[in-house]
Amino acid sequence: AQRVTQPEKLLSVFKGAPVELKCNYSYSGSPELFWYVQYSRQRLQLLLRHISRESIKGFTADLNKGETSFHLKKPFAQEEDSAMYYCALSGHRQGVDAGNMLTFGGGTRLMVKP
Amino acid sequence: SAVISQKPSRDICQRGTSLTIQCQVDSQVTMMFWYRQQPGQSLTLIATANQGSEATYESGFVIDKFPISRPNLTFSTLTVSNMSPEDSSIYLCSVEGQGNIQYFGAGTRLSVL
Secondary structure, eight states: OOEEEOOOSEEEEETTSOEEEOOEEEOSSOOEEEEEEEOTTSOOEEEEEGGGOOOBTTBEEOOBTTTTBOOEEESSOOGGGOEEEEEEEEEEOTTOSSOEEEEEOOOEEEEEEO | OOOEEEEOSEEEEOTTOOEEEEEEESSOOSEEEEEEEOTTOOEEEEEEEETTSOOEEOTTOOTTTSOEEEEETTEEEEEEOSOOGGGOEEEEEEEEOGGGOEEEOOOEEEEEO
16 A cells, blocks of 8 residues: 655744655555645645656755655745645556556645745 | 646535536546545545546445546546535546646535535
8 A cells, every 4th residue: 555644734934944844655666756736726736756856946855765755845945835735656556447546645734934 | 737627616515415526628638536635634536537437436435426427538527426514525636647747627615514
């Protein structure tokens, strides 16, 4: 079974402070991990994926297979980063014609205070 | 990317009735997904819908309660049947694009009285 855990439901930081949103996963195969973000009154959208190894809006995330983690980081938080962040894992289920199943963590609400 | 239109955006329904949610995509896609997001919770996959075959339901979800149609490569519906207050949730559809990225509709906020 695949599982994604985001231990913090709420993370509150001041503008300019570093941010780290934690994500741990369990998966028996080779995982593909994503961070999705939902800004206020907007739909859920992709922020970044681990295989791209890119920085989006100043955010980065490194897959650590040893620690089974995919933490999201940003060195200097901005007020516009306030949103709901979901870590997600894509894994193919054997024997099921249902493609790659996306499993979401519980989400972390990031609040960046001025 | 894909543009997804989902409707209705919200509805208030009476116990025991059914609601059909529509999801329209601006391009042909193989896989469409339906999720439920209960109040204060994360997204839970209800089922995966492929065109031309029966939907694949996740544990805890059954076809009689959540029948799904997928008549073509750009459209799908999810029906929430015989509703109870416990069905009050946001229901989202998504499609899978290149690189296993999923694109989401804006969601349907359902309240059951």
